[in-house]
Amino acid sequence: MELVNCARCGKVFARVGKNICPDCLAEEEETFKKVREFIEENPGLTVHEVAEKCAVAPKKIYGFLKEGRLQRQKFNASETKWRCESCGAYITSGRLCQNCQKILKDEMLAHENEKLKPDARKKTIEKGKIHLSRLQDR
Ligand SMILES: [Zn+2]
Numbered sequence: 001m002e003l004v005n006c007a008r009c010g011k012v013f014a015r016v017g018k019n020i021c022p023d024c025l026a027e028e029e030e031t032f033k034k035v036r037e038f039i040e041e042n043p044g045l046t047v048h049e050v051a052e053k054c055a056v057a058p059k060k061i062y063g064f065l066k067e068g069r070l071q072r073q074k075f076n077a078s079e080t081k082w083r084c085e086s087c088g089a090y091i092t093s094g095r096l097c098q099n100c101q102k103i104l105k106d107e108m109l110a111h112e113n114e115k116l117k118p119d120a121r122k123k124t125i126e127k128g129k130i131h132l133s134r135l136q137d138r
């Protein structure tokens with residue numbers, strides 16, 4: 001069991017996966033439900049209008065949008081975009097733009113390849129050589 005401080009209220013709690021405590025999690029769920037119900041009944045508003053009407057921080061609503069829990073189609077399109085966390089380009093889904101997603105993926109692949117390739121092979125060849133020379137010494 002891992003004891004951590006809640007990222008929201010600072011209370012110490014036993015983590016089960018999320019970094020916020022069960023109390024805050026329940027509150028988050030309430031907030032989410034409130035916003036979702038409101039936008040179902042009043043589609044076409046901007047994020048800031050919804051935030052104001054629901055007494056929720058716009059950041060929260062953007063968070064739900066990024067996670068894909070709220071449909072951006074329900075909102076006024078002028079505000080349902082945000083910036084890529086890496087390069088700052090405007091995006092409408094997730095946390096990174098497609099470019100940065102691709103770069104990230106390529107970097108990860110490159111890392112994988114480095115681990116597998118040529119060094120590891122070279123070492124086995126060298127080992128083989130040492131083996132041979134020892135044999136010749138005898
Ligand atoms: Zn908390």
Ligand SMILES: [Zn+2]
Binds near residue numbers: 101
């Ligand atoms: Zn980007």
